[in-house]
Structure formats: structure tokens, C-alpha cells
Amino acid sequence: MVRETILLHGHIVDSLLLPKVLDVILQFGGTFELAAIQIGKTRKDLSSARITVQADSAERLAQIINEVQAHGAVVEEETDCRCASAPRDGVFPEDFYATTHLSTEVRLSGRWVPVGGIEMDLGVRVDCDGPYVYQASTVPMAEVNQGDQIVVGHEGVRVVPYERPATLDVFGFMASPVSSERPHRHTIADIARRMDALRSASGKVLFAGGPAIVHGGGRDPLAWLIESGFIRVLFSGNALAAHDMEAHLYGTSLGFGLESGRTAHHGHEHHLRTINRVRAIGSIEEAVRSGVITTGIMAACVRRGVQIVMAGTIRDDGPLPGVITDSIKAQAAMRAAVPGVGLALLVASTLHAVATGNLLPASVPTVCVDINPAVPTKLADRGSFQAVSLVMDAASFLRELAAELGWKK
Amino acid sequence: MNRLLVCPPDHFKIAYEINSWMHVEVAADQALARVQWDTLMAVLEKDCGAKLERMAPAREVPDMVFTANAAAMSRRTAILSRFRFAERQPEEAYFERWFLEHGFTVEKLPEGMFFEGAGDLLGFDSLKIGGYRQRTDIRAYQHVCRMIDCEIIPVELIDPRFYHLDTCFCPLAGGEVMWFPPAFDEYGQEAIRHRLPESKRIEVPEDEAYRFACNAVSIGAHVVLPEGCPITMGMLAAHGYIPHAVGLSEFLKAGGAAKCLTLALD
Numbered sequence: 001m002v003r004e005t006i007l008l009h010g011h012i013v014d015s016l017l018l019p020k021v022l023d024v025i026l027q028f029g030g031t032f033e034l035a036a037i038q039i040g041k042t043r044k045d046l047s048s049a050r051i052t053v054q055a056d057s058a059e060r061l062a063q064i065i066n067e068v069q070a071h072g073a074v075v076e077e078e079t080d081c082r083c084a085s086a087p088r089d090g091v092f093p094e095d096f097y098a099t100t101h102l103s104t105e106v107r108l109s110g111r112w113v114p115v116g117g118i119e120m121d122l123g124v125r126v127d128c129d130g131p132y133v134y135q136a137s138t139v140p141m142a143e144v145n146q147g148d149q150i151v152v153g154h155e156g157v158r159v160v161p162y163e164r165p166a167t168l169d170v171f172g173f174m175a176s177p178v179s180s181e182r183p184h185r186h187t188i189a190d191i192a193r194r195m196d197a198l199r200s201a202s203g204k205v206l207f208a209g210g211p212a213i214v215h216g217g218g219r220d221p222l223a224w225l226i227e228s229g230f231i232r233v234l235f236s237g238n239a240l241a242a243h244d245m246e247a248h249l250y251g252t253s254l255g256f257g258l259e260s261g262r263t264a265h266h267g268h269e270h271h272l273r274t275i276n277r278v279r280a281i282g283s284i285e286e287a288v289r290s291g292v293i294t295t296g297i298m299a300a301c302v303r304r305g306v307q308i309v310m311a312g313t314i315r316d317d318g319p320l321p322g323v324i325t326d327s328i329k330a331q332a333a334m335r336a337a338v339p340g341v342g343l344a345l346l347v348a349s350t351l352h353a354v355a356t357g358n359l360l361p362a363s364v365p366t367v368c369v370d371i372n373p374a375v376p377t378k379l380a381d382r383g384s385f386q387a388v389s390l391v392m393d394a395a396s397f398l399r400e401l402a403a404e405l406g407w408k409k
Numbered sequence: 410m411n412r413l414l415v416c417p418p419d420h421f422k423i424a425y426e427i428n429s430w431m432h433v434e435v436a437a438d439q440a441l442a443r444v445q446w447d448t449l450m451a452v453l454e455k456d457c458g459a460k461l462e463r464m465a466p467a468r469e470v471p472d473m474v475f476t477a478n479a480a481a482m483s484r485r486t487a488i489l490s491r492f493r494f495a496e497r498q499p500e501e502a503y504f505e506r507w508f509l510e511h512g513f514t515v516e517k518l519p520e521g522m523f524f525e526g527a528g529d530l531l532g533f534d535s536l537k538i539g540g541y542r543q544r545t546d547i548r549a550y551q552h553v554c555r556m557i558d559c560e561i562i563p564v565e566l567i568d569p570r571f572y573h574l575d576t577c578f579c580p581l582a583g584g585e586v587m588w589f590p591p592a593f594d595e596y597g598q599e600a601i602r603h604r605l606p607e608s609k610r611i612e613v614p615e616d617e618a619y620r621f622a623c624n625a626v627s628i629g630a631h632v633v634l635p636e637g638c639p640i641t642m643g644m645l646a647a648h649g650y651i652p653h654a655v656g657l658s659e660f661l662k663a664g665g666a667a668k669c670l671t672l673a674l675d
Contacts, residue, residue, distance in 0.1 A: 010551045014604065015562040016596040017547075043536075043560045046551065072547035072563070 001054050002061045005035065005076040005158070006068060009048040013039060018049055021068050028064045030055040050076070052158075081106040081156030083126050083149040090142050096123045097151040099138055100159055101362045101383060107156040108134040118361040119335070120383050124151040140335075142328050169193065170388050171365040180373060180391035187390060188397065191367055192404035194343055195230045203342035208235035208356040209394070210349025212371075214243040214253045218348075218395035219296055220409075221402035226300035230405060231345075233307045233337050234297075235352055238275075238316040238323045241284060241308075244297040246274040275318035283321045284308075309333045313351065335359055343367070346387070348394035350375050357384035369397045411628050412460045413453065414507070414672040418446045418474045419466040423663055427494045429569045430664035442659035446474070449633065449655045449667060456653055457631040462674065464507045470500045475665045476672040477575055478528040479504035483557040484675075486514045490526040493544050516556050524549035527672055528573035531580050535559065536604060540566045540574030562604065564597030570619065575668045579623045581632065585648055587611045587625065587641065589618035611648065613641045621657075624666035635666040 012018045018037075025032045036050040051073070055061035065075060084093035101120040105112040109132050115124050116137035125139040126149045136151070144150065151157060169190035198205055213222055225231055243253045251258055255267025264270065278287045287293045288302035301308055310323040311330035324330040338359050344366045346353035353368055357379045360366060366387040368376040376389035390397060399407075423437050453459040466473060478497070480487035487508040492498045508515050518524050529540040530553065537554075539561045541547040547563050554561045564574070568591065571577040577592035578601075586605055590598045590612060602610070613622040617638040625634035632650045634641065635657045642652040657666045 010547070010563065011554065011561055014560075015564065015600045017563060020565075020594075020596040044554075044558065046554070070542055070547070071565070072541075072551075074548075 001056060002058050003052055003054045003158075003160070004061055004065055005050060005052050006065065006073040007048065007050055007076050008068075008071075008073045010046055010072055011040075011043075012047050012049060012072075014043070017071055018047075021051070021071050021073055024067050024071065025051075025053055025064055028055075028067060029060055030064045078107060079155045080108060080110065081126075081151050082153050084152045086144045086146055086148040086150050089146050090144060092123045092141060092144060093150050093152055095152045097154065097157055098122070099124060101358075101360065103160040103361070103363065105158050105160065106136045106151055107158075108136070112158070117335075117339075118363075119338075119359055121358065124157075125149065126151060140331070143332070184390055184392055184397070184400070187367075187388065188400045189404055191343075191345070191388075192401055194365065195225075195401075196405060198342045199228075199230050204232045204340045205230060206233040206235065206337070206341045206344045206356070207231045207347065208344070208349060208352040209240055209347045210237070210352060211239035211243045211254070212348040213240065213394045213398065214247055214297075215256070216348075216393055216395035217258070218398035219244060219247055219253075219258075221395075221398040221407055223295065223297050223300040224402050224407045225398070225405065226297060226304055226306055228405065228407075229304060231306060233309070233341065234301055235309050235311070235334055235337075235356055237310060237349070237352060238312055238319040239271075240349075241298050241310060241320050241323075242271045242275050242318070245278065245284070245287070245293050246271045248293050248296050248299070249274050249277065272317055275320055278320055279318060307337055309337055311352070311355070331355075331359075338364075345369070346379070347397065350378065354379055354382055357387060358382060360384065362386045369394055411458055412462065412674040413626070414462045414464060414476045414479065414674055415450065415670060416464045416473045416476050417466050418442050418660075420468045420471050421446075421466075421474045421660075421663075422471045424471045425496045427496055428572050428664040430662065432662075435662055437659040437662050439659075445655065445657050445659055446670065449657065449670060452633055452653050452655055453626065453628070453671070457626075457628040457633060459626075459628055462511070464503070467503055470497070470503060472497055472663065473500050473503060474660070475528075475663075475669040476504075477665075477669045478526045478573075479672050480508065480515075480526045481524075481530045481553060481557070482527065482672070482674055483559075485512065486516055486556070488516045488518070488524070488526070488553055488556055490528075491518055491520070491522055491524050491549075493523040493525065518549055518552050522546055522549050522552070524553065525573060528575050528669065530561070531574055531578060532561075533580055533584065537561045538574065538578060538580075538601065539563045540578070542566055543569065543572040562600050564600060565594045566592060566597075567594045568592045572664065573669075575624055576621060576664070577618065577623050579625050579627065579668065581611075581627045581645075581648075581650065582629055583648065583650070585609045585611055587613055587623050587645075589613050589615070589623055591615070592618070611641075611644050613638070613644075617641050621661060621666035624668040626667045626671050633667045635661065 031054045033052040038048050040047045099122045104115040113136050122138040127135045170187045250270040252264045252270050281287045288299045293299050312319050312323040312325040347369045368387045369390045373391045480489050523546045525544040529545040532538050539550045541563050542565045550561045571592035577589040579587040620637045621635050622638040622641040633653045636654040645652040
């Protein structure tokens with residue numbers, strides 16, 4: 001796709017010039033994004049519109065631009081982006097450009113260069129690999145080094161409009177409102193189809209989950225999904241792993257008998273004893289390999305070589321070996337696991353759902369499942385507009401999803 | 410609207426072809442043109458009460474008879490035309506001199522920005538319609554609307570026979586317009602319909618539009634238009650106007666008629 005930004009200025013509303021120009025773009029086989037529009041307050045006032053025109057070839061784009069110029073559209077003058085040196089390690093220059101999670105390009109020496117590692121709320125660092133050879137990539141605030149060249153201001157930066165995926169499944173109709181009052185079956189079937197396709201294509205599904213999965217009875221279907229090769233990356237905190245392995249060792253989750261449904265005697269100690277046991281062994285991997293932990297989510301992950309990133313929080317017990325307690329390091333580890341993800345499932349965890357959502361480019365299909373509608377709402381409010389939301393119990397979701405993919409209880 | 414700038418047809422001839430009406434081999438009869446022009450002036454002066462300002466013709470600019478294209482007028486300001494075709498560009502200096510010598514302020518558009526004056530910009534006090542694409546560059550209206558502090562609705566002219574707005578659109582003193590919708594694209598037609606109620610729109614029939622029924626001069630209750638437009642004349646009469654038909658065959662050979670031969674100065 002090639003694109004160009006045009007400006008239309010004048011009495012463009014009552015004269016129908018604006019709709020005409022937009023129609024011309026479509027008629028000539030292009031698409032447009034109305035980037036900005038300012039309507040005059042009175043009839044005498046002029047209005048203006050900033051339109052991003054896209055076409056599948058430079059030739060077609062030139063034809064469109066040529067045609068709309070006759071109707072007064074002018075091509076926006078392009079300037080290079082501006083850079084400033086980071087004043088200190090971990091500090092961006094004033095007026096730094098803050099990224100969105102949409103594909104972004106910066107103009108350097110007259111050429112548009114794609115920004116690598118797209119993620120929201122970061123800066124853009126420009127590296128010069130030789131005369132007129134530039135690279136641009138996102139950089140988190142904490143990782144910037146003094147003297148790094150950071151893009152400032154908005155000139156010479158363009159965000160590529162989000163293109164809806166050309167699919168007829170639930171991901172092609174994103175941005176549906178968060179609601180508990182909608183049937184889930186079709187959505188889950190679409191997610192299952194996509195997971196199946198990704199597994200066949202050696203694609204990467206990321207799963208971020210909270211301990212309610214274990215409490216609610218979602219452990220078996222999730223372990224089956226991992227064991228069957230549908231999930232390649234697991235993000236969680238201390239608790240999911242602790243209660244999963246507690247379930248193996250004691251048959252309880254936070255002291256509740258998963259089968260009996262009753263509080264076990266001294267059951268509240270079970271997760272502490274589990275954590276202590278694994279700490280004594282040295283790692284979750286070793287606990288699985290040595291046969292101490294043989295069932296459940298973590299065992300399946302170790303057996304299948306699933307990449308696990310566990311990020312700790314302030315209230316953690318233990319924590320388990322492998323839990324990263326430095327949140328900046330945890331962020332970096334999660335970030336490193338994101339490239340190549342083709343689908344993200346964020347299930348029953350506010351903290352990990354929002355944190356993972358923030359790391360994902362808008363182009364990654366994302367599903368947020370939570371019994372509390374505030375979680376998908378929060379995720380959307382933080383900018384992850386591409387997420388498909390399911391307001392439902394995590395265990396029911398996992399059982400239905402696994403059943404769609406062939407799991408038999 | 411009764412003080413008009415005109416230019417006698419002393420040097421009028423079909424010297425080149427810059428619109429689909431002009432054919433150098435179909436010459437204008439200069440004697441007949443003179444008679445027709447004199448007749449038009451007599452009707453304007455005596456029947457309609459117009460006051461005529463005659464500017465001196467010049468040999469090098471045969472089309473200067475079409476004074477409508479000199480400028481767009483706003484009170485004592487003339488926004489000077491910038492002709493698209495080189496053949497007419499020398500007229501700009503003559504028109505500029507006349508305006509300055511007669512106490513008008515002259516405003517100019519940036520160089521290379523084509524604008525053909527009252528040939529393409531017509532309307533009422535608060536609303537103007539601006540024809541574009543064939544002669545005037547639409548961008549000119551962004552400048553002009555600031556100069557005259559007025560809304561301008563740009564409309565695309567799509568038929569080469571109606572190359573100026575004044576060949577297919579004519580505002581009348583009573584607030585109506587005469588027009589020929591097929592000369593505009595759908596957006597332009599819709600924009601005009603949106604701003605002018607049906608009761609104010611007089612649609613001229615096709616054959617009379619080709620005889621330049623819309624290229625008419627409106628002065629008070631009087632409307633002066635080329636002969637051969639009886640249906641238009643009937644519609645004008647029904648709206649309470651007094652139509653006057655004038656033979657202008659020789660000027661039609663150059664793609665102009667009554668309106669093109671005059672520029673309303675106030």
C-alpha cells in the first residue's frame with residue numbers, strides 16, 4: 001500500500017466538494033482516512049479536511065492525486081521528523097513523540113522509514129547506520145540512553161491507519177461493545193478456528209491468565225490446550241503457577257478442594273507449601289522434569305517448551321522461582337516474547353491483561369475474557385481497541401474453547 | 410447593477426480557437442457584429458436604464474469585447490482576472506489600467522492561479538457560485554472569498570460548451586437564477602439545489618441553453634438575452650420580468666452573448 005496526505009480547504013461542505021473528493025478516491029480504486037476535519041462556524045468561514053489517501057500501487061495513487069487536485073486538494077508538504085538527544089539515561093527529551101500501537105513511519109532524509117517494534121506509549125529512537133541509512137525503532141523510557149536520538153514533535157511522523165482484517169470472523173468486526181448479554185458460541189468458535197490455523201502454520205498464540213482459571217475449574221482444558229500445542233507463550237503472575245501446582249500436589253486451589261468443593265484442613269497453607277517445595281527444588285522446570293509436578297498448566301508448558309514469563313506483584317507469596325520481581329525487567333521479558341504473536345488471549349487477569357494489551361501492536365488479534373466487564377472496558381480505555389471482549393467465566397470459556405478444538409472431558 | 414463596463418467591437422474577430430464555439434474558418438461578420446453590439450447597448454441604455462462605461466478597444470485583443478471576464482467586482486474593488494489562455498492574457502493590463510484610472514482598487518491573485526472574473530463568479534450579496542475546472546482554478550476561490558468576505562460555493566463545469574459559469578447560470582435581480590443543470594456535475598447541481606429553493610430556479614430548455622439563454626443581463630425587472638429563446642422568455646415573464654431579445658449571432662461564434670459583453674460595476 002502507498003499513501004499520501006492531501007489537504008482540502010475552502011467552502012467544501014455546502015459545495016459537496018468534500019464528499020466529491022472522497023468519492024473520486026473510491027472511484028479510482030483508492031481508500032481514504034479522514035485524518036482531520038475542521039468545519040467553519042458560519043457559512044462564510046472556510047472549512048478544511050486532511051485526508052490520507054491509500055492505493056495499492058504508486059501509479060494508481062498518482063492517478064488519484066492528479067484527479068483530486070483538480071478539485072482543489074493539495075498534497076501536504078512533507079518534512080523530515082525532528083530528533084533531539086536524550087538528556088540522560090532513562091529520560092526522553094522534552095516534546096518526545098509518544099507512540100500509539102499502530103504501525104508508524106518517520107521521515108528521514110526525505111524517505112519514510114517504518115518504526116520497528118510497535119508498541120504504545122514509547123518513544124522512537126533513530127539510529128544512523130551510515131550516510132542516509134537510518135533505522136527507527138520504539139524504545140521504552142527506562143531503556144533510553146543519554147545521547148540517543150529521539151523523535152520529537154509530530155512533524156515527519158505518520159501513523160498508518162488501522163486496516164480491518166479482511167476476514168469474516170469475529171476479528172473482522174472488532175470494536176464491538178463490551179457486553180455480557182451476547183451469545184459467546186460463535187466468538188469462541190472463531191477463536192478456535194484461528195488457533196487451529198495458527199497451530200498448523202507454526203504461528204504463535206500468547207496466553208495471559210490469572211489464578212481464577214485454576215479456582216474456577218479451567219485448569220484441565222487449559223493444560224490440554226497447551227499439551228496439544230495450541231499455546232506457545234504464557235504470561236502470568238506468581239499465583240496462576242502456584243495454584244496450578246498446588247492443585248497437583250494437594251488437590252486444592254487456595255485451600256479449596258477442587259473435587260470436594262470444601263475447605264481442606266490447613267488448606268490455606270497449601271499454596272505456601274507448594275511454593276516452598278518448588279523453591280527447594282530450584283525451578284518449575286526441574287519440579288516437572290523430576291516428576292514432582294506431572295499434571296496441570298505448568299507441567300504442560302514445561303513438556304511442550306512453552307515460553308513462560310511470570311511477572312511478580314507486591315502481594316506475592318514466595319515468589320516461585322522464575323517470577324521476575326523487577327517490573328521493568330518483567331516488562332522487557334514480556335516485550336521480548338511479543339514479536340511473532342498471531343493471537344493473544346487475555347483471560348481472567350486485570351493486571352496481566354492490561355499489561356499485555358499495552359505491549360501488543362493493534363495488528364495482533366486480541367481476545368479479553370473476564371467475568372467482570374470492567375476489565376475489557378479498562379483494556380479498551382487504555383487504547384487496545386482491537387480487543388474482542390467476552391464477559392464470561394474463565395473456566396467456561398476454556399472448556400468451550402478446548403471442546404471446539406477436540407478436548408474430551 | 411446598472412453601471413456596466415463595455416468595450417466596442419472595433420477589433421472583434423475570431424482570431425484563434427480557445428473554446429468549442431470558436432472556429433477560425435467561421436468568421437464573424439464584423440459589420441453585423443457592430444450592429445448587434447450597438448443594438449444591445451441601445452436596449453441596455455434606453456430600455457433598461459443602464460449606465461454604460463465604454464473602454465477603448467485595442468487591436469491586439471479581439472476578445473476584449475467580453476468585459477465580463479475582466480474581473481470580479483466587489484464594491485470599489487476589482488479582483489483582476491488571470492486568464493488561462495495566453496491569447497487573452499494581454500487583456501489583463503488593459504483592464505487593470507481602466508480600473509485604476511476610474512478609481513477602483515485592484516486586487517490580484519498569485520501568479521499562475523487562473524481566475525476569469527465575472528465569467529465564473531456569480532451570485533448574490535451573501536452567496537456566490539464559482540465555476541471551476543475549465544477556466545478558473547478552484548484554488549482561486551480560497552483567495553477570492555477572503556478578499557470579498559463572502560461564501561463561494563465552487564461548482565464543476567463539465568460540458569466544454571459551457572466553459573464559463575455565465576454560459577449556464579444567471580442570477581436575476583429578484584433572487585431567482587436561470588440555469589442549465591446538465592452543465593454541472595451531480596455534486597454541483599445538488600449544491601445549487603440545496604441553497605436555492607425550487608421556486609427560485611428557472612431551468613432553461615436544452616436548445617435554448619445552447620443559444621446562450623443563460624448568458625443574460627439582469628437589470629432590475631429587465632432581462633436582456635440572446636434571441637431564439639422564447640420558452641425562457643416566457644418563464645421570465647411568468648416570474649414578473651420584462652425580457653428583451655437581441656440578435657447576437659456574431660458573438661455566439663466566439664462563445665459569448667449579452668452577459669459576456671458587459672461587466673456590472675456596482
